[in-house]
Amino acid sequence: MRNFFQSNQFESVTVILPVVNETSSLKQTVEIILRDIKQGDLKEFLIIVCKKTTPEAMATINQIKSDLGDLTVTHQQQLPFLGGAMREAFKLARGSHVIMMASDLETDPKEVGTMIAASKKNPSAIITASRWQDGIQFLGYSKIKLACNWVFQKLFALLYATKLSDLTFAYRLFPTPLVKIIQWEDLRHSFLFETLVKPLRLGVPVIEIPSAWRARVEGESQNTFFRNFEYFRIGWRTRFAPLEKILTPDALAASLPVKTSNAD
Numbered sequence: 001m002r003n004f005f006q007s008n009q010f011e012s013v014t015v016i017l018p019v020v021n022e023t024s025s026l027k028q029t030v031e032i033i034l035r036d037i038k039q040g041d042l043k044e045f046l047i048i049v050c051k052k053t054t055p056e057a058m059a060t061i062n063q064i065k066s067d068l069g070d071l072t073v074t075h076q077q078q079l080p081f082l083g084g085a086m087r088e089a090f091k092l093a094r095g096s097h098v099i100m101m102a103s104d105l106e107t108d109p110k111e112v113g114t115m116i117a118a119s120k121k122n123p124s125a126i127i128t129a130s131r132w133q134d135g136i137q138f139l140g141y142s143k144i145k146l147a148c149n150w151v152f153q154k155l156f157a158l159l160y161a162t163k164l165s166d167l168t169f170a171y172r173l174f175p176t177p178l179v180k181i182i183q184w185e186d187l188r189h190s191f192l193f194e195t196l197v198k199p200l201r202l203g204v205p206v207i208e209i210p211s212a213w214r215a216r217v218e219g220e221s222q223n224t225f226f227r228n229f230e231y232f233r234i235g236w237r238t239r240f241a242p243l244e245k246i247l248t249p250d251a252l253a254a255s256l257p258v259k260t261s262n263a264d
Contacts, residue, residue, distance in 0.1 A: 013097045118173075128206055129209055
């Protein structure tokens with residue numbers, strides 16, 4: 001399938017940080033990113049909060065906003081669940097590119113600089129972290145979940161005819177115009193898988209970098225083991241979906257060839 005999207009240049013990045021109960025880990029995430037990347041490369045931290053965001057987390061967010069000023073934007077999500085938060089964040093992002101990551105240190109913020117460097121060389125590509133590229137990089141993952149993850153990766157890599165080793169790690173950098181032309185569906189954690197399989201169907205190039213996953217040491221996960229089975233649904237449905245189910249109506253219309261009249 002041809003690529004429906006091209007981006008010519010990396011200018012700046014919006015870093016999306018959904019927050020429910022993270023405090024010290026959120027602060028560390030922000031500090032590490034500020035330490036490791038060039039000042040001009042960061043457009044904003046876009047912090048997404050919800051009804052469940054704790055008072056302690058809000059206090060941390062307010063302190064970050066006080067320290068960073070216009071570099072921090074806070075948004076109260078309206079759609080439910082993590083997928084809803086990310087979908088709203090995609091619409092609000094103002095950088096030329098956008099990073100989807102966690103605020104609990106399960107995604108290593110030290111890799112943001114590596115992602116940006118790769119994006120500057122390949123601005124039309126998605127840069128995605130992989131826990132499998134350099135061996136097994138799961139710290140605090142159960143053996144059962146690890147085995148299930150391996151089987152899932154192999155199955156859907158075969159289904160999508162891709163050599164990617166990790167299709168489900170929710171740590172990615174996207175060209176912002178790309179995430180705005182896709183018609184997103186999911187609201188729960190399976191949305192994170194949707195953000196890779198739909199671009200794959202559109203022919204968007206994807207570059208993997210190795211990165212480790214570490215179990216959170218603060219707060220509680222908002223996902224459950226059995227909700228992971230929702231990934232199968234979105235993966236299978238997207239693989240055989242027509243373009244009108246993947247692109248927004250405006251993007252679909254723009255991608256179609258223009259009909260010319262045969263009239264004199």
